[in-house]
Amino acid sequence: MKGSVIFSLLALAAGIHAQSSRPGRGGKGCSSSGAGGAIRPGQDETANNPPVANSPTRPPPLDDTGDDEEEEEEESSPSSSPSPSPPVLDESEDRPSTNGTGKGSGGGSGGGSSGGGSSGGGGSGGGGSGGGGSGGGSSGGGGSGGGIEPEGRPNTNGTGKGSGGSSGGGGSLSTTLPASAGTVQESAAIEVSGEFDGGMQTFERSPSVCTDGESGQDAAMFILADGATLSNVIIGQGQAEGVQCSGICTLNNVWFETVCEDAMTFRQQGGISYINGGGAFGARDKIVQFNGRGTVHITNFYADGYGKLARSCGNCKANGGPREFIIEGVQAVNGGGLCGVNSNFGDKCTIINSCQGEGNACTIWEGTEGGGEPTQLSAEPDGTSCIAESFQPTC
Structure with a gap:
């Protein structure tokens, strides 16, 4: 009896051990697969692996219809297709x-x-x-x-x-004499070195020095030293020689009520002088007289009633050249040519975007070196001494 009981207990224990050893049961297994448990047939070997930091994520499969080309290009890696640089302002x-x-x-x-x-x-x-x-x-x-x-x-x-x-x-060019801010009367010419701004006042010589004969520099309203600038003045009719430039000078918005002999005379020996804006009325002869050398650049100037707008001296003592005029954006009516130059001295006049009411662009002369009168050679541009670009024969 005792032996049969012992045998039964041993058989029961063996059955329990065999049952716990089967895979798929709830007890702890003795498989060598490790802590993750046994792998079932057909199970993905990576199914139980933990996520790894910085592991690349595989993109979803593309719909191969041709519509995703742009999106695919945007998602390409920097190494294969760098992103465009930010826009840079064009500093030119x-x-x-x-x-x-x-x-x-x-x-x-x-x-x-x-x-x-x-x-x-x-x-x-x-x-x-x-x-x-x-x-x-x-x-x-x-x-x-x-x-x-x-x-x-x-x-x-x-x-x-x-x-x-x-x-x-x-x-811009104006065809009207500006309103005067007042009148300044002077018995002698005003000498300017540096800059002088007249505030649109009228400057008058009193007593008047305008006569029918020739006059000199002392009959001017302003005498400018080399490098001087004169701006915003109206010059009255009592002077005779207007503005005299001893060297390079700049005239900004300078107006002449009436020109007695010459409005402006340039005596520089080189370089460029400028006439910017302004205008002149009633000149019986020249508005600009060029006795020196170099260039006078006239821009946006208005002339009404004159003999010659700009002339390089035809018979000065020790005359010569070259002298150059650049006439740009000028309007002139009731007068002669815009410029007169001496071809034998190498003078040159270039007319740009300007008009002359009677169709007179320029005259070309043979000048003299003092004494005698110059000889006119031509009354129209020749492409060398006188060049007219966009010249209008009416204004």
Whole structure:
């Protein structure tokens, strides 16, 4: 009896052990597969692996219809297709300010009846809310227009300086004598070195020195030293020789009520002088007399009633050249040619975008070296001594 009981207990224990050894049961297995448990037939070997940091995520399969080309290109890796660089501002362009309180692009010392700067003026018009345009003139360049940074970038807070030239310049041509801000009477010529701004006053010689005969420099209204600038004046009829430039000079917005003998005389021995804006009325002979050497550049000037607008001296003592006129944006009526030059001295006149009411562009002469009278050779452009570009025979 005792032996059969022991046998039964041993058989029961063996059965329990065999049952616990089978896979798929809830008890702990003795398999060598490790802590993860046994792998069932057909089970993915990676199913129980933990996620790994920075492991690449495989993108979903593409729908191969041809519509996802752009998306595929955007998702390409940096190593195979670098992303485009951010846009870079083109610093070679002069863009206007968008908030304009800086100076305009003309700069300089003003000039013209309604604009400053030799290439556009610095008034309150143009370029967004600033830049070149119609303001400035009588107050000398500048204005409320927008600026251009020195590097060419646009000024967005309106405090940049203008980028224009140093010679001033008329922003637009006017055909009307400006209103005078008052009259200043002088018994002798006013000598100017540096800059002189007349504030649109009329300057008059009293007593008058205008006569029918020849006169000298002492009969002028202004005598300018080399490098001087005269701006915003009206010159009355009591003077005889207007403005005398001893060297290079700049005339901005200078007007002549009536020209007695010559309005402006240039005696420089080289370099460039500028006449920017302004105008003259009733000249019985020349408006501009060029006795020196170098270049006189006339821009946006108006002339009404005159003999010659600009003439290089035909018979000065020790006469010679070369002398050059550049006449640009000029309107002249009731008179002769815009320029007269001596071809034998190498003189040259270039007319650009200008008109003359009677169709007289230029005259070409053979000058003398003192004594005698010059001889006229031609009354029209020849392409060498006189070049007319966009010249209009009517105004």
